[in-house]
Amino acid sequence: MGLTPTGESPAMPQLKTSADLRVHNQTRLLRAVHDADEPLTRASAARALGFGRNTAAALVGELEAAGLLHEAPAGASGRGRPTTLLLAHPHGPVAFGADIREDSWTLAQIELGGRLTELETGEHDRTPRVFDDILRATRRHATDRLASLGIAIAGPIHDRRRLHISHLGWDEVDLDEQIGGDWPPTVVDNDARLAGLAEARRGALRGTGTALHFHIDFDIGGTLLLGGDAQRGAHNIAGEFGHMPLTDSGHRCMCGAQGCWSLDVGTNALVRRSGREPGYGAGRELAREILARAEAGETEAGRAVDDNAIALGRGLGALANALDPEAITLSGLGLELIRLRRGLIEHACAEGLMKFRRARPPRILAGTVGEIGPLRGAAEIAFDVALNAEWLRARL
Template identity: 40%
Template sequence: MTARGSAISSRRGRWQTAAEVLSLVGRQPGITRAAVARELRLSTSSATEVTARLRDLRLLTETPAPSRGRGRPTTVLLPHPEGPLVLAVNLRQGTWRSAVVSLDGALHEVVTTPHRSRQPQAVLASIQAAVENTKTQYGDRLRVVSLAVAGTVRENRLMQASTLGWDEVELSPVVGETGLTLLAGNDATLSGVAESRTGAAAGARTALHLIVEVGLGGTLILDGNPASGATGVAGEYGHMPFGDRSLRCPCGASGCWDLDVDGRALARRLGEDEPDDPFTYAESVLQRTDSAASAAIALSATALGSGIAGLVNAHDPDVITLGGLAVPLRKSAPDAFDTAYRDGLMRFHRGSPPPILDSAHEADGALLGAAALGLDHITTEPAIATWAEPTL
């Protein structure tokens, strides 16, 4: 190792506590210096020293915390106005959304852009233009582009996305020649990360998150991180054979759970043609009160509840969170859902089944999850050391 390399390695060893502090700021926005000291078991002097270092590095700033009577005053830790940033992007069926993300996980400059073309090259070119504009605006402060995609993602490559009508697509063109790091993941997985970090499943060691839009996706979260599987594509719960085995899914498998719970299932049960936009179609059916719609909704709610019970038997989560159409589907046929859920549980689970909660982040879940993925990347010890290099 060269002398310079040895020096960098040595400095990186000093950033462990700094990384832990920045992680807390991202997971607990508005956290005080005193709370950081308690969480990390730091002395007052150590907490003061590390936060001073982070101020000098343009990573954090501090403001007085609201007074709570007697006792030593403390400060709230906030992102430095010149600190590093993430660009989070959520690529969906008809639109893509973007937001600039500061170290506390807050979303700034949120923009929704409709697809002008369904062709992957055109959509990715549109996102690339936004990335390049953001890079021009923020310069070296922008460190990472974190992309949530409604499809199966493996190592920054989209393997398939039936909702977009895309097959295999390389996603790296979105960063163009900017030199930025690209992190890409499935939107349902990243929604689950958001719920586990700052949403309805916060504090749970094992959480199961499921979201229904066009199909069903989800993730198993262990201590705040998704179980990614051997090649990074775990969580494709919608493609488990919980459905009608006579039906062939666009993914290539038969009997996918997807086809029993979403707008396509509702249309089939109502004897109607498969809709071009299953999500909007499902929303309209869920507003209906006629007997045919109620029967179709009850069957989809039954399929949803039964499948969730199977996943509880497999994973033993502390809590389940639901997003997208799963929430109104459950509420539209609560008896059918609850009966199917309880009947599908192993006997020992029935006395105290894991609670099923509505997601806290709703439509922002995937964007917030992408933000969390990006922040994880820029608050590692090596990333902090790299950011600190110009000032050392």
């Protein structure tokens, strides 16, 4: 695969020449344009990066000539010199992001500035053959503009190579065997971690120093973000909060551990409450039906959702004691839980907090990126390749 989870090469060269400095500044400019929450003007980019007017003009001109950036007139805004905006070049680089759910997959394209366009979606057979589906879809949509591919997947990836998805029965799936030399440059990362990264770059956690994000689908996964950077741990598997015994569950998890938090939060927990055996990527529609019945006032469905929300809040309180986040965001099924049971989640969280923390509990927020968080995060780490000095130098 050849890339780190941030899409960068493992080592960044030191700036030794004026050419190195120029490429470094061009990279900074492209990163600023990409990360901005609205299009930048040349002047605003120069101010943000500390460039002089002439330097900014030269950098923009060089990047436009290379087909990496486009400067276009803004809409008329009254008297004075016309304003121009820094935008994606129509022939500039793009990256693909793929989100592999337990039962389906989605492929999307991202360009400079963050515009995300869904390309294709499909179902799969819940085996690693889904990687073949992703490769075929990538080939159907790829052009010579494609820089790289990022993939979000619902399981830990040990040492960035060995994939485990316990509730699909995937154990020690070797990504080097699934992603070969006929693939574009590809980086794979955990879905919850990428959803958190998406919130830090594009959503409710933008500018937050210490935060937790949890993506809830069949079960719950999360990530700790420090300064917008998702923490990965020594073996790239940090953040498996769902496999901590935070709620005294009496069940044994398919991961092999006893009493995992994920047994009480998410689709699988709702399916189990309905009397069915969860696992293997089944039950999504049933869970949504239970949520709808709970919202309509059905007692038994309401109790199932209550239990899910209480378990979620209890776990958040325990983790807040340990990690001291400023804010906690939720995505996936978490958006529905916080919409339907915010008060219950916050109360259970507060009950689990140490007494001195209760006056200023962490904010619990609905993620604003939404259910596409893992897809957005996968696309972002893929596009990071085009914001790398080594990649840029080869194209100037």
